[in-house]
Amino acid sequence: MPSIKQNPAGHPLPDFRNFGVMLRILLGVNLLAFAAALVQSAGIIDCVQRYVDMAAWVQPLLLFNLSLLALLGNLLRRLPPWAGQAVVVFLAAASSFLLLDFWSFMAVDDGGWQRLTRAALLGGLCAGAMLFYFALRAKAFSPALAEARLQALTARIRPHFLFNSLTAVLSLIRAEPRRAETALEDLADLFRALMRDHRDLLPLADEIALCRQYLDLEKLRLGERLNVEWEIADVPVDLKVPPLMLQPLLENAVYHGIEPSGDAGKLHIRFARSGDELHIDLSNPCRSSDAALTGNRMALANIRERLALYYDLEARLETSEVTLPGGLHEYRVHIVLPCRSMKS
Structure with a gap:
């Protein structure tokens, strides 16, 4: 029977059209960006400046990926879970690579294969981290679903x-x-x-x-x-x-x-x-x-x-x-x- 639960039991992929999922991805990736800026900075002011610079690159990438995943949501769910996760990681890595290559073509960034490869790895790692979070969340919610059913019955x-x-x-x-x-x-x-x-x-x-x-x-x-x-x-x-x-x-x-x-x-x-x-x-x-x-x-x-x-x-x-x-x-x-x- 059709269900619109945010994360059906046993499926590690979230519903990318769900507003709560989108909000968690936006917050999660921005927190990762802020943590990276904090590690690289020498002080609070430098940290804020680095985060603003990162955000200018991260936000359009995030919005593009969220829109793409929302369109491909049903297709991804028809794949085996590991294949769906691999596609999400690949899309994040490829879009990061292409965006930095575009900025390089527009002479906004120096580019270079090392920077392009690092951008792709960072994009893939961020996607992997968020997928790991949602997989853990799906497992944590399974007992809650059973408990909610018991409450409804009693x-x-x-x-x-x-x-x-x-x-x-x-x-x-x-x-x-x-x-x-x-x-x-x-x-x-x-x-x-x-x-x-x-x-x-x-x-x-x-x-x-x-x-x-x-x-x-x-x-x-x-x-x-x-x-x-x-x-x-x-x-x-x-x-x-x-x-x-x-x-x-x-x-x-x-x-x-x-x-x-x-x-x-x-x-x-x-x-x-x-x-x-x-x-x-x-x-x-x-x-x-x-x-x-x-x-x-x-x-x-x-x-x-x-x-x-x-x-x-x-x-x-x-x-x-x-x-x-x-x-x-x-x-x-x-x-x-x-x-x-x-x-x-």
């Missing part, structure tokens, strides 16, 4: 939700047996989703369907007190998203927002696409200061961790509590996901 459905749902179904068996049967099917689908492999992405349509089933079950219990408004605008429903990303947020909205109020409340869910980003907004009424309950924070931390594992720095989750006219309070969650996908 912390999604609260025990009292199961008890309340079964109680609501029992009350319908004699009066409305067909509705009770549908509710039990929804409950079975919900728990079946909990047992899936949470390392793979699922279509957005599946996630929305699961959330509708969950809210239908809660509506059995809360009746007219729970009102749900869906707004889905210009969003491809086959877009892949992390599983069980929205359901725990909806569960928080019901248990920390609508249920304690004792009055009818509206849960608003909005999906919208803006360029290459998917924006998801959830809002629900809440009592002041109740949004910071421990259960709420645990679920939010869990989702933030899983988003980081899937998308690195390309996704974000923001929360806020606002005061509406009339003194009412509303809790809001805003999620931003990249719309593109990457075949592993």
